[in-house]
Amino acid sequence: MSFQKCLLNSTYLNIVSLPLPFIYPISAIFPISSAQNPPLYQTLVFHHQLYILEREALFEGRKKSENKAKMGSLEPETHISFNGSCNVTGKNLSTDSVINLDETKGKMGSFEPETRISNGRCNGTGMKLSTDSVINFDRGDPTMYESFWQEMGQRSTIVISGSQSMSYFSDVRNICWFMEPELAQEIKKLHQLVGNAETKDRHIIVGTGSSQLIQAALYALSPSDASEPMNVVSAVPYYSSYPPLTDYLRSKLYRWAGDAYTFNEDAPYIEFVTSPNNPDGSIRKAVVNKSGGKMVHDLAYYWPQYTPISSAADHDLMLFAVSKCTGHAGTRIGWALVKDVEVAKKMIKFIELNTIGVSKDSQLRAAKIIHTVCDGYEGGDTGGVERFFEYGHRLMTERWERLREALRESTLFSLPEFQLDFCNFTGEIRTTLPAFAWLKCEGDIEDLEMFLKSNKILTRSGKHCGADPKYVRVSMVDRDEIFNLFVKRLSVCH
Numbered sequence: 001m002s003f004q005k006c007l008l009n010s011t012y013l014n015i016v017s018l019p020l021p022f023i024y025p026i027s028a029i030f031p032i033s034s035a036q037n038p039p040l041y042q043t044l045v046f047h048h049q050l051y052i053l054e055r056e057a058l059f060e061g062r063k064k065s066e067n068k069a070k071m072g073s074l075e076p077e078t079h080i081s082f083n084g085s086c087n088v089t090g091k092n093l094s095t096d097s098v099i100n101l102d103e104t105k106g107k108m109g110s111f112e113p114e115t116r117i118s119n120g121r122c123n124g125t126g127m128k129l130s131t132d133s134v135i136n137f138d139r140g141d142p143t144m145y146e147s148f149w150q151e152m153g154q155r156s157t158i159v160i161s162g163s164q165s166m167s168y169f170s171d172v173r174n175i176c177w178f179m180e181p182e183l184a185q186e187i188k189k190l191h192q193l194v195g196n197a198e199t200k201d202r203h204i205i206v207g208t209g210s211s212q213l214i215q216a217a218l219y220a221l222s223p224s225d226a227s228e229p230m231n232v233v234s235a236v237p238y239y240s241s242y243p244p245l246t247d248y249l250r251s252k253l254y255r256w257a258g259d260a261y262t263f264n265e266d267a268p269y270i271e272f273v274t275s276p277n278n279p280d281g282s283i284r285k286a287v288v289n290k291s292g293g294k295m296v297h298d299l300a301y302y303w304p305q306y307t308p309i310s311s312a313a314d315h316d317l318m319l320f321a322v323s324k325c326t327g328h329a330g331t332r333i334g335w336a337l338v339k340d341v342e343v344a345k346k347m348i349k350f351i352e353l354n355t356i357g358v359s360k361d362s363q364l365r366a367a368k369i370i371h372t373v374c375d376g377y378e379g380g381d382t383g384g385v386e387r388f389f390e391y392g393h394r395l396m397t398e399r400w401e402r403l404r405e406a407l408r409e410s411t412l413f414s415l416p417e418f419q420l421d422f423c424n425f426t427g428e429i430r431t432t433l434p435a436f437a438w439l440k441c442e443g444d445i446e447d448l449e450m451f452l453k454s455n456k457i458l459t460r461s462g463k464h465c466g467a468d469p470k471y472v473r474v475s476m477v478d479r480d481e482i483f484n485l486f487v488k489r490l491s492v493c494h
């Protein structure tokens with residue numbers, strides 16, 4: 001090891017646990033002057049400054065966490081200590097390495113298990129579907145894809161041994177230190193294959209579903225020192241989870257400000273642009289377009305089975321998820337493509353505080369699933385099974401045709417119409433086939449959700465999306481047998 005490296009390593013590893021007030025001036029740490037060796041001195045000054053910045057961040061974090069009950073934040077010093085040969089650092093443990101045995105714990109909330117009450121044999125209940133079963137299409141549980149993955153069998157299986165994935169860390173050279181490199185690589189490959197998003201010069205951040213990344217984005221895009229919370233808007237009808245995700249913690253950083261079409265405050269804002277949109281499938285652009293605005297492009301449904309891929313999205317902050325892409329909602333993996341490194345760092349900080357990273361097991365599974373999808377397009381053996389996006393598109397086409405056919409004569413219900421567009425992925429002119437049907441009651445019924453509920457069909461009312469209760473959102477991505485029952489029941493509802 002060179003003298004410089006030796007000096008840097010031993011000095012940093014030994015002073016890493018000093019509290020901030022004891023950060024020494026550079027002259028006290030390095031016994032060398034600028035005149036003696038100018039290049040070395042410059043390197044030392046640079047590293048020293050970096051070190052002080054890290055210590056300041058750490059000290060700030062400590063001050064806050066000492067004042068409060070423990071929040072479950074991972075102390076940043078673990079980044080710099082690395083416990084020897086851990087993971088992919090390639091560094092070796094030396095006798096004076098910092099041994100980091102600090103650990104903190106967090107607690108998570110619960111998920112309403114309402115989907116368990118219906119949908120036949122769903123969720124391992126062992127129940128059978130009968131003609132009068134409750135149909136739960138309130139949630140967009142994408143179980144439609146199960147049959148594809150059953151056919152894929154071993155090609156999509158991974159085995160994780162007891163000794164694998166044990167560390168908190170995945171890749172300490174990446175600013176997103178909890179991101180598995182295999183997953184990052186597969187995500188890039190998938191976007192390249194589909195052509196739906198630019199990944200060049202972007203930071204990829206993995207999250208526990210894109211739900212966590214939505215919150216990370218709000219945290220990252222809201223200034224921490226503003227006198228007023230940042231306004232968060234989205235155009236009606238918006239994804240019904242945006243208001244509660246924004247307001248459930250009553251944050252002082254941001255607040256839900258409603259419909260983007262009617263937002264006219266002269267204040268900074270964050271706009272969620274969801275395209276194709278949940279709930280109505282429309283293709284969207286930002287609507288506020290004022291200075292001081294920051295956009296989060298939620299592209300959860302920008303995949304070829306739902307919509308033509310007209311161009312590679314190139315926005316500052318884009319969100320995707322395996323739940324809607326491959327159907328693996330239970331794996332809870334989403335990702336953000338972020339241009340600005342400072343925004344990326346704050347999002348990573350949020351995930352660190354929130355869940356100390358993201359399940360490695362899930363990441364490895366998601367990587368395998370995405371790999372299997374891509375492999376089908378790269379000449380891999382599909383065992384005679386249709387390739388994934390063709391399969392998804394065929395099912396969505398059949399379902400939308402059947403639903404439209406069932407309602408063709410209806411004077412009570414209507415569905416939105418969609419334009420045709422050229423799909424760069426398939427080279428065909430195609431229409432949008434949304435994952436949700438935005439059903440409108442054209443009759444006298446004022447509350448369509450209640451009406452359908454009386455027919456044992458659970459849906460999400462338009463009122464949760466900022467729209468009229470004459471609308472409901474209906475999942476189009478559940479299992480075949482349940483979708484069939486739904487179409488049958490809806491066609492006899494008057």
Ligand code: PMP
Pocket residue numbers: 140208209210211212239274278298300320321322323329332333334
């Ligand atoms: N954004 C949109 C528009 C969605 O529809 C959903 C899921 N319903 C999410 C984000 C959250 O997805 P995930 O399962 O990845 O948390």
